[in-house]
Amino acid sequence: MKKPIVVLGIGELGSVFARAFLKNNHAVYPITRSTDINELKASIDPELILVCTAESDLQSALSSIPSEWKDRVAMMQNELLPRDWETHNFTNPTVISVWFEKKKGMDSKVLISSPAFGPKAQTLADSLALIDIPAHVVANKDELLFELVLKNLYILTTNIAGLAIHSSPLGGVAIESGANVNDLRNNHLQLMREVSIDILKLQTALTGKTFDDEALEQGMIEAFEGDLEHGCMGRSAPARLNRALQLAQEFNLEVSTLQKIKDNS
Incomplete structure (x- = not known):
């Protein structure tokens, strides 16, 4: 045994x-x-x-x-x-x-x-x-850190973008209530990228490391393809947004897209 x-x-x-x-x-x-x-x-x-x-x-x-x-x-x-x-x-x-x-x-x-x-x-x-x-x-700690940041980018980007239901903070069409990651990728790519830029800025501050943003976006898209019907906004989305904004304030980071989503949600 x-x-x-x-x-x-x-x-x-x-x-x-x-x-x-x-x-x-x-x-x-x-x-x-x-x-x-x-x-x-x-x-x-x-x-x-x-x-x-x-x-x-x-x-x-x-x-x-x-x-x-x-x-x-x-x-x-x-x-x-x-x-x-x-x-x-x-x-x-x-x-x-x-x-x-x-x-x-x-x-x-x-x-x-x-x-x-x-x-x-x-x-x-x-x-x-x-x-x-x-x-x-x-293989090593660096690869693990990349994978952790990738998962954080996926979770936070999809959840927080999913909060932009009633009005788009970017001046475009609002993301639909109940939208999934396929909708986000195909119909709201600008929103996805603007949110992910703020999230990656925060991840960089939290880790003290820089990351390949293209590789991270590619990894996020691959995860989307694992379940194209995966909903964007989970129950934890508001708490995730609030936590991200609090951390950004602690690190004195400007995360304008996240703040606009908060103001409009």
Whole structure:
């Protein structure tokens, strides 16, 4: 029997990973709000602890991880960047950029293969493969960072552009209510690019790195093609816009398109 795996946060995605680990002959120990982590820590020696909480709960979840497990942490949240985990003194954390979604009452839906990097990346990829979810291991930290920024660009651009429903901040035709990524790409390319410019400006500030904007746009379009009917605006879109504007203010960045969408939404 392989070593057990701890899943911190058993929501929709956490349940997918748990099933994958079970198929790979790992016992799974969930951590919920009622779990005594210290008691669990004393009873098992896990292969890894995968943090599957929502983005808003990430920092408190990372702070709760015992020091004995800090060398086997894995994360999978949207909007994840190195600054989110660097203050927690983890040893070589594993990160996967998740490109599948799971909604209540529905099977998992894959857009593209999910890239991962870190000492436990192969375990994640091998386990997901057993439930027909493609994932792959990237070569180094730079490739991982590119993949994280790409996912952030996709999520934030589509969500925030989707908020431009009633009036276009760019003076053009408003994006339709319920529009999908195919509509955004084909009918509102200028809006997509103006939003993505602001998002990339923010990602550059948050990481201290520069990125190939053409490669990122190409990657985003490839992700669009994984599910052309994927809706632009999710329930988290207003919160994502507010968070982006707050971060832009902290870094003294001008993000005029995001601000106009906020003013008109």
